[in-house]
Amino acid sequence: MYQLYYYPNNASLAPHMLLEEIGAPFKLELVDRTQQAHKSANYLRLNPSGRIPVLVDGDLVIFEAAAICLYLAEQHPEANLLPAIGTPQRAHTLQWLMYLTNTLQTELLTYFYPERWTTDQAALEQVRVKAEERIGEMLDLLGAQLADGRSWFIGEQYTLVDAYLGMLCRWTRNLNRPARDLPQLAPYLQRLLARPAVQRALKSEGLTEPWV
Ligand SMILES: N[C@@H](CCC(=O)N[C@@H](CS)C(=O)NCC(=O)O)C(=O)O
Structure with a gap:
């Protein structure tokens, strides 16, 4: 197990x-x-x-x-959480997973732990402000991928990228411009939250609404 x-x-x-x-x-x-x-x-x-x-x-x-x-x-x-090897969908799944883990997730860590990036107490807020600005740009870029009306991030198939993006979008829920307020991400996140598996995970971790 x-x-x-x-x-x-x-x-x-x-x-x-x-x-x-x-x-x-x-x-x-x-x-x-x-x-x-x-x-x-x-x-x-x-x-x-x-x-x-x-x-x-x-x-x-x-x-x-x-x-x-x-x-x-x-x-x-x-x-079916990962498209078949050698397909364009597989390449894009890997592309976006890498983007999420080493770009958006890293920037979120800067936002949440600015003290890791400076020893200057007075600079903490500036680090956070810049991180939030950059997170906003990344969310816009991610939202733009959904502009063609696709159901999930890679297409019509729910993949591991959707779970990963859902987690990171949840982490933005207390920012000034959270993912749930962006026009393309808002309905996408509602679709994600409607999945029974996603609800089970959130609930069994003891998390409460709002989930994103
Ligand atoms: N790149 C790692 C990052 C994991 C990570 O930073 N986890 C946080 C919790 S969300 C943590 O354990 N932080 C403790 C620390 O940095 O000391 C991953 O995606 O697994």
Whole structure:
């Protein structure tokens, strides 16, 4: 049985949504960030970077949320979360997953933890303001991909990119210009939230509305 090391609303949420989507048995293992459990010796043995999430599948241990999403999708081709190898859809799925994990997610971390980017207390707010501006540009770019009326980010098929984007859009919910207020992202996020698997993941992490 899969074990997903998680903390509510952390980067574990996208893999969690996919596990619900797939329907394979899994167990959630809480990593209590309030107790610094992600920096404990036991956890560092699973993920030496001390970050959440980790997926354990028998003897296999994987960290990095995007890698976990890819692994789960590959293990369960019947769930159709990753288009076939060699197709343009596969290339675009990988393209957007990379964009999300190393561009938007990174910028969100700058916004939430500006103290990691400067030792100057007076500069904290400026770092945050610039990060928020850049997040806004990224959300606009993402929204523009949906302008042709497609149901999901890659096309008509729900993929792992949708779970990942949904997680990151949720993280913007308290920004001045959250994803849910953008014209193309708003209906897309409602479609995402209507999925029973997404609802199960959000609820079982104890998250409350508004979900995005
Ligand atoms: N690139 C990593 C980032 C994971 C990450 O930063 N997780 C956060 C929680 S959302 C964390 O564990 N932060 C603790 C820390 O940075 O010390 C991934 O996507 O898995």
